Structure formats: structure tokens, C-alpha cells
Amino acid sequence: MNALPLLSLVIWVPIAGGVAVLAAGRRDALARWLALGFAAATLLLSLPLYTGFDPAVRGMQFVEDHAWIEAFNIRYHLGVDGISMLLILLTTYSTLLVVVAGWDSVRYRVSQYMGAFLIMEGLMIGVFAALDAALFYVFWEAMLIPMFLIIGIWGGERRVYSAIKFFLYTFLGSVFLLVAILYLYFQSDSFEILDYHRLALTQTEQILLFFAFLLAFAVKVPMWPVHTWLPDAHVEAPTGGSVILAAIMLKLGAYGFVRFLLPIVPDAASQLDWVVIALSLIAIVYIALVALVQEDMKKLIAYSSIAHMGFATLGFFLVFSIFERTGSLEGAALGFEGAVVQLISHGFISGALFLCVGVLYDRLHTRRIADYGGIAKPMPIFATLLVLFAMGNVGLPGTSGFVGEFMVVLSAFRADFWIAFVAATTLVLGAAYTLWLVKRVVFGTAPSERVARLPDVNLREGMVLGSLAVLVLLVGVWPDPVVDVLHGSVENLLQHVVRSKLPGA
């Protein structure tokens, strides 16, 4: 199909770039420009994935398949469908923003900072592109290392605690994924994820695997009650770390549900979907209430992320009850696509909000909401952008946040009125904590002379935030380019999800 091994390139170019940037040592300027060059090159390399993507094809595209570890039949097998392709684009784009956003604000060990982000970019793309479970796991775990270092080296006061908590928490989840993968290998003699989609498993096996997967991915998403690492990690991470955490890392958990849990153990998932739906609803309502009382801007946005990710998991797990009630895949697909759109949109919006906090933090070195006020006057451009992103977070029509939430709520009505009812409260609660934040930060009177004289965004910051604003609005008013590439892939996936995997079925 394609002469160039595009997926390998978008994985290895940033990793090689990261090594090159590390080699720059203490030459900070060189490190910055190298990092920018590699991040931009990776973004450019990833664009043909979209333009060359054929939405009519049901299976994986841009496939590469080579033997890797013969002893266990582990293969270097890459490929993308519509879902992972979009997430890869989100990754390449976010990393470029992070490099630009950290241009001046990072002064300590610049080359290591930039290098860590580039290496992490390659590893995260590897997770999205891997079609071999062992390869997936290698990327999945390896990516913890750069993030651990980013939080621990460039983080805030409690960075050590947060970094170790982040690492151990996510490691806890993923080792169960390892056991699950090994068990599937034992059953099928293959590490191909797509082979697992066709593997017959008894109900008991499925339920045990379901909980292993759930633990692995729920920690990453994160879902209530295993979410407590996220606010700590976010608050202490440097701005770039928060952006990558919110925009990409959380999506990995959701992606794991899509690639592993739903198609491999559908019978257990349809029996136990209420567990995930209940946890998602708790995240949507309870975590939103928690967000309401936060005094730290980053913490508030972190909790809001958990609530929004609850929407995505809700959309994924509603498919069973919708399919049961309506018997058509179409209704289920709507919620599923909505969840994917929600992932992309949340990537833009949460990334943008964390960048906004970063802009403020660079100026005043505090994240406490009470330290700000009335910044609309000294920083009009910034205030406009912040309000726009806040509206996106609320899910106002015309922003990307609306599209995903609306699709999920709409399909929730086909499943159960009360689920839809509870889910829809997010529109109220989300508005409450977001708008209250905006009110306290943007409007009112400045609490101090320094706040009243804050300089507005500079060109670099304006470009970063502006480009995100354009995307938020673009996907909001014209979601077709995103949704169209999803149809085929989601339909194909749902075929596997609704087919029983019980032996003899």
C-alpha cells in the first residue's frame, strides 16, 4: 500500500530525535531547536496517515509485520484503524505543542526535558500502532519511564511523592495486563491482538480476564476509585507533562478498552457492563462535585479530566445494553463514536486548559485560584482563549466538547433513561465548576497589583493556544472529518464486540 514504513517512522523518528537531543547536553538552544525539528518532522510524517487513510477499508491499514522474537512468536506488527490513527495524530500534534510551550519556561536540563518528551512520543505512538500484544505491552510499560522522570525532575514541591505514586499505581495495573496477555498466549499460541478477537474463551476465563483488563486500563483512564494518582501527578508535573498526561496518556487507558477488553471478552463485558457504567457515572457526578471544591487550578482541571473520561468509558460500555434493546449496531455505534470523539476533543481541551494554567504559572508561580482575578483587563487575548476552552470543557454547542458528549448522551437514551439522565447532569456540573473557575480567575477584581499588570500572551503562547482554539471550533462545527474515518473501524470492531466468544457459540 505504502512504500514508506510510515508507522515505524513516526515511532522511531521521535525516539532517535530524543536521543539526539539528549546528546546535545548542556547546549540548551541547540536542544530546543533539535527538539522542535524532530517534533515537527514527526507531525509531518504522521499527516499522510490521515490523507492516505481509506475509510472504506474495514481492517488495519499501513500494516507492517516482521518477526521479532521467534521463541515466543512475538512479531513487530504495526497497523492502525480509524481510532488509533486519530489518536496518533493527536499525539504528534500535542508533542509539538509541548515542545513549543516549554521553550522558555524550562530552564533546568533542557536537553533531558525535550529528549524525554520526544522519546515518550515515540513510545505512545507505539502503543497505538502495536498489533502484537507483547509489543503493545513493551511500549505501554516503557512509556512510564520518561513520564516518571518528567514528573520527578521538573515537577513541583511534592514531585517525588507524585512521581513514585504515578509509577507504582500504573505499574500495578499493567502487570495484570501482562498476566492476561500471557494467559491468552497460552490459549492461542499467538501474541496477535487480532487473533485474540477470534479466540473462544469460557465465561469463567472471560470474567477473570475482564477484571485483569479492567484493572490495567481503569488505572490508566483513570476511573473512580483508582483515580487518586492523577490529581497528584497533574499538580506536580510540569506544564508539558500535564498536557501529555491529560491529552494522550489517559486516552491510552480508553484505547485499551477498545482494543483489548471489549472485543476479546465480550460475553463477560456484557454481563458485567453495569460495573463500568456505574463507575463511569460515579466519575461523572461525584468527581465533578469534587472538582467544584478545588482551590488549585490544575487540580480542578485534573478532576474535570476524570469526569470527562467517564463519558468516554460510558460510551464504550453502553453498546451492550443498546444492542440488547434495539438489536441494531447503528445505535451502539453512535455512542461508541461519540466516545472516541470525546477522547480527541478532551485531548484538545484539557491540553489547552493545562497550557493556560502554565501560562499563568510562568507569570505568577502560583496555581491557587484565589491568587488570581480580573485578568481579563491585563490579558484580554488570553482571557478570550481561556473562556473559549472553558466553554469547550462545558460542552457548549459549536465546540468540540459538545459533539462527543451529545452523541454519548443521545445514545444513552436508547440504553436507559436513567443512565442518560445521570450522565446529562454533567452538563450542569461541568458548567458549574468550569464557569466558576472562569469567573474567579478572569473576572472580578485583581487581588494584587502584580495580577493587575500581568503581561498578555506572547507570540509563542498565542500560537500554541490559538491553534488549539481553531481545532476546538473546527471539530465543533464540522466534526465530519473526524467522524467519517471512524465509521468503518467502529463498525468492524462492534462486529467483534457483539459476537459471543463462548466456545461452541
Added chain:
Amino acid sequence: MEAVASMAFQVPDMTPALPEIFVLTMACIILVVDVFLPERRRALTYLLSLATLAGAGILTLALHEAEPRVTFGGSFVADTMADVLKVFIYLVVATVFVYSRRYLAERGLFRGEFFTLGLFAVLGMMVMVSARSLLTLYLGLELLSLSLYAMVALQRDSARAAEAAMKYFVLGALASGILLYGMSVLYGVAGTLDLAELGAQLSGPAARDPALVYATVFVLVGLGFKLGAVPFHMWVPDIYHGSATAVTVFIGTAPKMAGFALLIRLLAEGMQGLHVHWGQLLIVLAVLSMAVGNVVAIAQRNLKRMLAYSAIAHAGYLLLGIVTGSAEGYAASMFYVIVYAIMSLGAFGMILLLSRQGFEADHLEDFKGLNERSPWLAFIMAVLMFSMAGIPPFLGFWAKFTVLQAVVRAELVWLAVVGVVFAIVGAYYYLRVVKLMYFDRPQGSAPLPAGGEARFLVSVNGLAVLLLGIYPTGLMALCAGSFAAGG
């Protein structure tokens, strides 16, 4: 008289044992040469020792054949497993010698005894991995152990080293005694010392003899002591901590591979028929080792002690593969032990490299802010720590991966779950080292020692852990090949 005539002496085929004979000869020559060397020429002993290991490596590779070659009346075998392990033992010991050189010189320990004892220990290990009878096995084990006791005691003006040597000797002798007792019961039941014959006997009706359960217990207690598996692990931290670091790195690396061979020769070849008994007991040892090793390591402030507890935990993972009683599991354990030796070599090598005259870099605090002082060495150490914790893409991950895979395949999923849960506990103390190096600021501003060839070799060691982790196929195939044809 007829009996004597029928047992006319036949000269055995010496070729399979040529590497052993070469090492023995060279060790004796070096012993003599060293006596006549003036102090400033001591480096010659060092170079001769390295040359001996290189020569043994060449001999082993040149003589290697796919088919096992048995000689000395069936008491000695050179098969693929033995050859692979021997080559890794030479490599590891040679690296230990290079790492230790400056450290020994700065402490007045750069003497011929260290190298000759080291070579005799190597010889002991070689005999162990090639043993095909209970007697040879024990002979090799004792040669190794006695050399190690003496090496620990080499630092004779250090009270701590003397105490460690005493402890090591007493407990080691006790363990050897227990092991020997178990072996004698085996001999009593089966009437043979030959491991292959023993294996055949114990697969037959003789396996139901209740005395064998008794023998199994004694053998396992002895093996548990030698391996440092819980609850027979108490000596490990004291010996690791008390010995000079150059000796610790010796004890903590190559003998682990010989210990693995001991397990395989004894349990897999001699007592495969008793797998029902020893499999169950080993599960207990494995779980306890993983639990105690990983949990207690958290409380350590001394890096050598921490690595000692980590060695106990790794012994637990190593046992997981053997527990399965399958060729696949044995191959997984072999891969694990080689990987562990490589990682542990690097970690101790780093302590040796950072130590200076009158200063041991064996406290965790000494690694504070290493990233500020030398980003490269911090990176290498981080690679080693993440690898020991079992995080991909490093080699240590594949080691855990292969043993867990074997355990799952033996339908012991619960045991795999226990293994990964303790791996999380273990990750904490490895991460703490990374935290100290990267998140904290350095304490002193003393310049790092130059390092020279040791620095280069530590870098190669760390990079090997990374690169072999990205492409572990070759090493895995070597281990699988050792057990492909049933031995």
C-alpha cells in the same frame, strides 16, 4: 582377582574436559608466577588471569558440539547447557576482574590470591555445570565454596569481612553437609551416583520409596541455602555487605549461574521423577523468597544490602521456572539467571566505579544527584535499575516475561499473579535509586573517579541490558537450545 582384571584401567577421553584442565593448569602456573613477581609487576597476574579466561572461552567454543559428550566413566558431561553457562561464567568473571582492579589496588588487595582464588572458583563452577554424577557435583560445589570463603576473608584487617567470612564458612559448611546427607539417602535408595541412572531409577517403581521424600527435603534445604532462598537466606545480606565490594560482585554474579546448573543437574536430571515432591516445596521457597526479598529490600539504606535482598527476590523468580518441571521452564530459568548475572554485574560494577580511596559508594545516599555529576553514568545505572525491576524494553523484563510465561503454561496462573504483585513491591526500591540519582541534588562535590577501562565496560554492560532487551532473540534461543534435546 577377575574383578580387578575386568576393571582394567582405561584412559578416559580428556577432550571434553580440556577447558577445565586448562584453567586448572593456568591457575597453578599463575600461583607460582605470582610468588616470584615484584609488587610493581602484579599487573601480570591480572593479565594472565584474563588470558586464562579468554583461553578457556576459546577452548569451550572450539570443542562445542551439539551432541553431549560424556567422559570420566559417566561422571562428566559437556553439553550445550554446560558450554553456554561456562562461556557466560568466563565473561562475567573477566568483567569482574576488570571492574575490581582499581578498587583492589586502592585498598591494598591487588594481590595474586584474589585472582588465583577467583580462577579456582571458576574451575569449581565449571565442574558443577558439567557434573553428571552426585560426586562430581559436590566436588565442584565445594571447590567453589571454599574459594569464595577465602576470598571473603581476603580483607583480613577488616573485622566486618572476617565476620562475614566466618558466617559464610559455617553456614556454607552446614548447607553442604545437609545437601550431602540428602545425596547419600538418594544413593542409598537408588544405589547409584550417576545422575542419568538416578533419573531413570527414580522414574520407575523405586520412586515410591518414602525415604525419597526425606532425601528430597534435605536436598532442597541444602540447595535453598546455596541459592539464598527464603527461609535459608539469612547469610546473604551479611556476606554481601561484609565483603569487599570486589568480592561481593564475584559472589553475586557468576556463582548464581553455577547454582542454577546445580539445580538442573540435581532436580531436573537426577530427580525429575520426584517432581511432585520438590515442585511443591520449591513453590513455597519461591513465593517466600519473592515476598521477603522484595519487602525487606525496601528498608535497606545500604546499596549492597539492598542488592542482597534483591538477589533473594530474584532467586525466587528463578525458581519459578524450575517449579514448572518442564524443559520450557528450565530454559526460562536459565535465561533468567544469565540476565540476572549481567544486571547484577552492572549494578555492583557501578558501586566499584564510584568508590574512591577510602570511600565506598555503597550507601544509597552516595547516588544522590548522580545525574548532575555524570548524566551518562546515571543513565546506565537507571537502565540497570529499571531492568532489575522488570520494566520493558530492558532485558530484565524479558527474563520475568519468560519465567511467567512458563508458569502460566504450567497452569499455575495464581503463582504468576503472586510473582507480578511482588514485582510491584520490588519496583519501589529500584525506583528509589533512580529517584536519588535524578530528583535529588548531589551532596558533595568530590569529583568522580576517572574510571578508564572499567567505565567503558560498565557502559557496555548497561547498553547490553538495553540492546539485548530490544532484541533478546539470540540469547533466548541459546537457552531454549540447551533444553531442546532433553538436556
